[in-house]
Amino acid sequence: MSDVFEAVGLRRDFGRKRVLRGVDLDLAPGECTVLLGRNGEGKSTLLRLALGVLRPTAGALRVAGADPTRAPDEVRRRVGYVPDTPDGFAWMTLAELLRFAGAHYPTWSPARAQDLAARFAVPLDTRLRALSRGQGMKAMLVLALASEPRLLLLDEPFAGLDPVVRDEVLQVVVSSLREEGRTVLCATHELEVAARIADRVAVLEGGRIVAHGSLAEVLGEDEPGAVPQKLRRIMAACAEGEGVRC
Amino acid sequence: MLIAHLAKEWRGQPQLRAMCAAVLLVLPALAAWLLPDTGIARLPWFAIAVLVGAVVLGTELVGGEARRGQLDFLARLPGALRQTMRAKLCVLAGGILVLAGIGYVAELLVASLVAPEPGEALPLPWPMLLWSLVLGLWLLATSCWWPATLTSLVTVLLIPGLLLCTPLLLFSMSFPGIEPVPGLKVLAQDLLGWSSAWIHLSVYGAVCGLVLAILGFRRVLARPRESRAYGTWFATGALAFMPLWILGGTDLWRWFHVDPKASDTLIQEVQVGPGHRYAFVDLYRARNPDGRVQVAYSVLVELGSGAWRQVGAPQSWWMTPSTLDNGISWCPGIGPTPALLRAQCSLSGKQLVDPQELVDAETAEVLATGVRYHFEDVPEGLLDSVALASTPYRSRSGATFHVLGDRLWIVDAEGRRGELPWSQGDYPLYPIGHGFRIVNKPAGGITWRYYDLGRRMVHEPPKSIQPELIREGAWLCGLIGKAEGDVGPSDHLRLYWPETGAVEPVHGLDPNDRLGPLLQDERVVVYRSGGSDLWLLDPETGERTSLGLPSLGAVPIHRVLGPALIRSPVSVRTPGGAEVIQIDFEDGSSCLARLLDGGLALTPTVNERIQLVSFLDDDTAIVIVGRKTLERMRFGRSGREILFPR
Numbered sequence: 001m002s003d004v005f006e007a008v009g010l011r012r013d014f015g016r017k018r019v020l021r022g023v024d025l026d027l028a029p030g031e032c033t034v035l036l037g038r039n040g041e042g043k044s045t046l047l048r049l050a051l052g053v054l055r056p057t058a059g060a061l062r063v064a065g066a067d068p069t070r071a072p073d074e075v076r077r078r079v080g081y082v083p084d085t086p087d088g089f090a091w092m093t094l095a096e097l098l099r100f101a102g103a104h105y106p107t108w109s110p111a112r113a114q115d116l117a118a119r120f121a122v123p124l125d126t127r128l129r130a131l132s133r134g135q136g137m138k139a140m141l142v143l144a145l146a147s148e149p150r151l152l153l154l155d156e157p158f159a160g161l162d163p164v165v166r167d168e169v170l171q172v173v174v175s176s177l178r179e180e181g182r183t184v185l186c187a188t189h190e191l192e193v194a195a196r197i198a199d200r201v202a203v204l205e206g207g208r209i210v211a212h213g214s215l216a217e218v219l220g221e222d223e224p225g226a227v228p229q230k231l232r233r234i235m236a237a238c239a240e241g242e243g244v245r246c
Numbered sequence: 247m248l249i250a251h252l253a254k255e256w257r258g259q260p261q262l263r264a265m266c267a268a269v270l271l272v273l274p275a276l277a278a279w280l281l282p283d284t285g286i287a288r289l290p291w292f293a294i295a296v297l298v299g300a301v302v303l304g305t306e307l308v309g310g311e312a313r314r315g316q317l318d319f320l321a322r323l324p325g326a327l328r329q330t331m332r333a334k335l336c337v338l339a340g341g342i343l344v345l346a347g348i349g350y351v352a353e354l355l356v357a358s359l360v361a362p363e364p365g366e367a368l369p370l371p372w373p374m375l376l377w378s379l380v381l382g383l384w385l386l387a388t389s390c391w392w393p394a395t396l397t398s399l400v401t402v403l404l405i406p407g408l409l410l411c412t413p414l415l416l417f418s419m420s421f422p423g424i425e426p427v428p429g430l431k432v433l434a435q436d437l438l439g440w441s442s443a444w445i446h447l448s449v450y451g452a453v454c455g456l457v458l459a460i461l462g463f464r465r466v467l468a469r470p471r472e473s474r475a476y477g478t479w480f481a482t483g484a485l486a487f488m489p490l491w492i493l494g495g496t497d498l499w500r501w502f503h504v505d506p507k508a509s510d511t512l513i514q515e516v517q518v519g520p521g522h523r524y525a526f527v528d529l530y531r532a533r534n535p536d537g538r539v540q541v542a543y544s545v546l547v548e549l550g551s552g553a554w555r556q557v558g559a560p561q562s563w564w565m566t567p568s569t570l571d572n573g574i575s576w577c578p579g580i581g582p583t584p585a586l587l588r589a590q591c592s593l594s595g596k597q598l599v600d601p602q603e604l605v606d607a608e609t610a611e612v613l614a615t616g617v618r619y620h621f622e623d624v625p626e627g628l629l630d631s632v633a634l635a636s637t638p639y640r641s642r643s644g645a646t647f648h649v650l651g652d653r654l655w656i657v658d659a660e661g662r663r664g665e666l667p668w669s670q671g672d673y674p675l676y677p678i679g680h681g682f683r684i685v686n687k688p689a690g691g692i693t694w695r696y697y698d699l700g701r702r703m704v705h706e707p708p709k710s711i712q713p714e715l716i717r718e719g720a721w722l723c724g725l726i727g728k729a730e731g732d733v734g735p736s737d738h739l740r741l742y743w744p745e746t747g748a749v750e751p752v753h754g755l756d757p758n759d760r761l762g763p764l765l766q767d768e769r770v771v772v773y774r775s776g777g778s779d780l781w782l783l784d785p786e787t788g789e790r791t792s793l794g795l796p797s798l799g800a801v802p803i804h805r806v807l808g809p810a811l812i813r814s815p816v817s818v819r820t821p822g823g824a825e826v827i828q829i830d831f832e833d834g835s836s837c838l839a840r841l842l843d844g845g846l847a848l849t850p851t852v853n854e855r856i857q858l859v860s861f862l863d864d865d866t867a868i869v870i871v872g873r874k875t876l877e878r879m880r881f882g883r884s885g886r887e888i889l890f891p892r
Contacts, residue, residue: 053321076324087319089258103250104323 003065004029004151004183005050010059011207012045019045021207022059027151027200032177032184034194037204043187044084046204047153050185051081064150077105080144084156086136090129094122094139098146105147113146120172134165138172145176154186158193170196247325251333255307274352278359291356292371295349296378299342304385305399307334308462312393331463335456338382346375376452383455390462504529504543504556506891512873514542517564518549518860520608525549525859525868525876526564527890546610547876549868552892679764679816681716698744705744714739715764715815719786722752722761722770741785754788762806763817763827765841771817771827776802780829780846793846801831809838809858817841822864830855838867840881847882 005027012020019042027033037043048054050063052072061068064078088097094117102108117124120138122131131139137157144152154173158166174197177184188194194201201218203211211218274291311317320326381402388401505511506529514528525547542563547554605611681698695706700718707713707723715722720741738757740749755772762771765782772781772790780793780803808816809828817825820840829848830836837851838858854872861867862878868889871877876890 051322053318073324076322081322083318087315089254089316089319090314091258092254100250100254101323103247104325 003062005064005185006060006062007046007049008060010046010049010061011057012042012049012054013057019207020049020056023204023207023209025202025209025212027183027185029183030181031199032186032197033200033202034198035185035187035202035204036189036191036194037187038189041204042207043189043204044155047081047155047185047187050151050153051076051079077107077147078150080147080149080152082137082140082144082152082154082157084159086128086131086133086140088128088139088143091127093125093127094131094142095124097128097139098124098143101143102146107148108146109148112148113142116142116145132165134161134169137161137169141169141172141176150183152182152184154184154188156188157186158188158190173197247329248332251326251329252336255333255337258311271348271352271355274356275359278356291352292346292349293374295345295352296342296375297381299345300378300382301385301399303338303341304382305389307338307389308386309389309393312389327464331460334386334463335459338386339379342375342378342382346378380451380455383452383459387455387458387462390459500531502560504531504545504560506545506554513870513876514563514873516859516868516870516876518868519610522549522860522862522868523608524610525890527554527876528563547890549889552890554890678713679715679717679722680768683713696744701744703744707742707744708747711740711742711749713742714761715770717764717768719768720750722785723749725749752785754783754790755785759783760805761815763808763815765817765825766819771806773803773806775804776832778802780806791844793841793844801833801835804830804832806830818858820861820864824864826858826861826867828856828858838869838879838881840864849879849881850884850886852886 005025007023007025010020010023010025011018023042023046025046035043035046045054049056049061050068052063052068052075055069063075066074066078068075089100092100098110098113098117102110102113114124117139120142122135122138122142128136128139140157157173158170161169170193176182177197184197186193186197195215198215200212200214202209203218274289277289308317311320320330384402385399388397392401500508508531511529511531514530516528517526518524519526527545527547529543529545531541531543541560543560544557544562544564545554546557678696680700681696684695684697684704685693693706695704696713696716697704698716698721707721710726712724712726713721714724720743723740723742725738725740739752739755739761741752742749756774758774759772760775762773762780764770769782769784771793772783773779778801782791782793783789807828807830809818809826817827819825825841827839827841828836829839831851833853834855835851835853836856838849838856839846840848849867849869852871854874856872857870859868859870859876865880865882867879867881869877869879871886875888878887878889
């Protein structure tokens with residue numbers, strides 16, 4: 001059991017709709033866990049609960065050593081978050097956005113932010129509205145990583161990217177993770193992504209984690225680098241009719 | 247961190263900067279330069295600036311970011327909630343203040359271009375600034391839940407109705423069997439009933455707006471995805487309260503718009519302009535069953551057609567400064583001036599409306615705006631064009647006297663006007679006979695003195711003398727205690743000679759007699775309460791003349807008095823010079839009586855108290871009946887005609 005991310009019986013309702021029905025999940029430090037599930041299963045909800053922008057209906061949640069409901073600011077100082085769509089202020093340049101965001105983090109390093117921007121090849125002096133979607137996602141990654149977070153939450157960061165850009169962004173993420181050994185929780189429904197970055201996989205279905213473990217434990221032995229057959233079967237069952245890339 | 251947020255807000259509001267430069271400075275200057283003679287140049291640029299600023303900033307600061315999906319980003323930043331809240335409130339207040347400054351400069355610019363003569367300083371409309379801040383806060387608050395501009399504008403109209411109108415309505419009313427909460431009742435009455443209501447509404451509105459804005463910030467920025475659900479609950483609650491809100495809103499509507507035919511609306515005072523075309527009517531409405539809180543309205547009535555319109559906001563009234571005809575005591579400089587006072591000062595043909603307008607009482611046209619309350623501030627030359635009103639007293643040489651503000655004027659028989667010496671700080675309070683009581687407020691306290699128009703002197707009698715009627719001969723006075731050398735009973739009237747201080751009994755006065763009004767020839771009307779006889783008495787000679795009362799039946803007289811609006815004990819003259827008194831009977835009815843050739847001609851007797859307003863001619867009077875209607879009556883004839891409200 002770690003203090004990086006621990007959810008016990010986590011429940012979240014939206015009106016009468018119960019999205020999370022009792023999530024139990026514990027992340028190992030320094031590992032990358034991919035949260036798999038079809039659209040609408042509650043992957044983003046779980047990440048938002050972890051960031052403290054949603055309040056759980058029931059259950060307990062500790063993230064980076066703090067309770068995101070009671071101490072959201074503490075959690076947000078220690079957690080990086082990359083949304084599924086680049087946001088921020090479109091009229092700002094990335095440099096301005098980094099300056100603005102950096103004022104909120106005690107651990108923020110402007111030099112590191114610039115270094116990350118250079119490594120990810122994102123222009124600092126271009127307004128966000130002028131960046132491509134891929135560049136925008138890289139900018140969000142720069143923002144998330146520049147504060148040296150203990151936990152990185154990725155909310156479908158590769159969705160909607162064309163294959164070339166997606167590989168490029170994915171490459172950035174993979175290299176960053178390997179170098180820094182950061183704890184990551186990545187929500188996605190893309191199996192290729194899971195296969196490339198996951199140390200562990202958690203499958204969210206029906207509002208609960210139905211499978212959680214290392215790739216080998218959950219998916220069985222398969223050819224390295226390929227999408228495991230067991231994972232294909234799980235996702236095929238989950239994503240029926242959802243147009244998931246399998 | 248706050249500086250970062252302030253910088254972000256400043257850079258994020260390009261429309262504000264563009265508006266400042268283009269609209270608020272360039273446009274007024276262009277209008278003043280290109281169209282100096284049109285109303286465009288004289289638009290209220292200050293009001294436009296602050297209101298536009300309030301709407302733009304109020305709907306954009308939070309609503310704009312919500313619409314562009316940028317609140318999610320802010321919500322993820324640690325500690326951003328409090329700083330964002332502070333920065334947005336600072337930008338809202340600061341932005342409106344900056345725009346107010348620019349609007350003020352624009353108005354100065356226009357004034358210098360359109361009217362380059364040096365005038366008095368342009369007043370800064372602080373209330374408009376305050377209301378703009380309130381509006382901005384409310385918009386900021388509602389845009390947290392409903393970010394669309396139009397929706398937040400509409401909601402701003404609805405939410406105050408929910409939060410203010412309904413409780414005010416409930417707390418201002420008295421319900422049988424339920425003890426009202428004293429503090430809340432007073433607060434509600436204060437808000438609805440007094441002239442400072444706007445200030446209170448603004449302050450309470452600002453506080454409510456601020457609280458709502460902070461709640462909205464906390465909700466929206468802390469958990470943006472949940473705010474819509476709370477907004478829905480709030481809207482549902484508002485709809486549930488809608489019936490009460492409609493009641494409250496209706497009540498407020500009634501507060502702003504007078505209904506002359508409503509049962510609780512009463513006529514307070516009426517003045518008829520020269521030519522008898524218009525009547526300037528003061529109405530008031532008792533808000534509560536106890537009638538403690540009253541709202542005054544000024545109404546202009548066209549006497550020919552009966553058409554009327556409300557002039558100005560609630561808590562305004564037509565007001566004369568000092569004419570003794572009407573015995574108005576609220577001269578400039580006396581008493582407190584209510585914050586929303588919209589007074590009209592009558593200078594016979596012209597009337598002053600404080601502080602905005604000078605209205606011609608004959609044509610009801612606005613002659614000047616921005617007129618100050620004090621008489622000295624009347625525009626140059628206007629005073630000379632004003633015909634002075636005649637007072638009840640006319641000297642033996644034919645001179646008439648007038649009190650204008652704190653100045654005393656005499657107009658001789660040839661119409662020459664002169665100012666009489668007058669002590670600084672003396673103000674006429676009310677007429678008593680052919681003079682008036684004056685008050686002076688030196689540093690040590692208040693002194694009461696009396697001005698005798700016939701003698702043209704100020705006199706301060708001994709404290710034991712209480713003047714009741716000032717006459718050219720001896721004054722009629724009551725005694726407080728026993729005067730030195732007085733041998734008569736101390737509970738009766740005495741003659742008092744101000745030159746010598748001599749006191750002697752009134753001749754020909756029976757202990758059961760009661761004094762009525764003073765006539766022009768210095769005689770007084772005498773009657774007996776419960777009786778049906780009237781006499782004219784010369785108090786110095788004791789000569790007593792009986793007046794025959796035609797067809798009064800067996801109803802005994804309650805009192806006889808001067809018919810002026812304020813019950814001065816002086817008869818009033820018709821245009822032809824006949825003297826008119828008022829008779830109230832013990833059954834509650836009353837009538838006017840015209841004295842002519844030793845006889846009396848009466849108007850129809852009505853079963854309510856009447857008040858004389860004016861004479862159309864020697865035979866026709868305009869009166870207020872029962873404080874509900876303005877009617878025309880004729881002496882010696884039956885029949886009444888309602889002039890207002892028809």
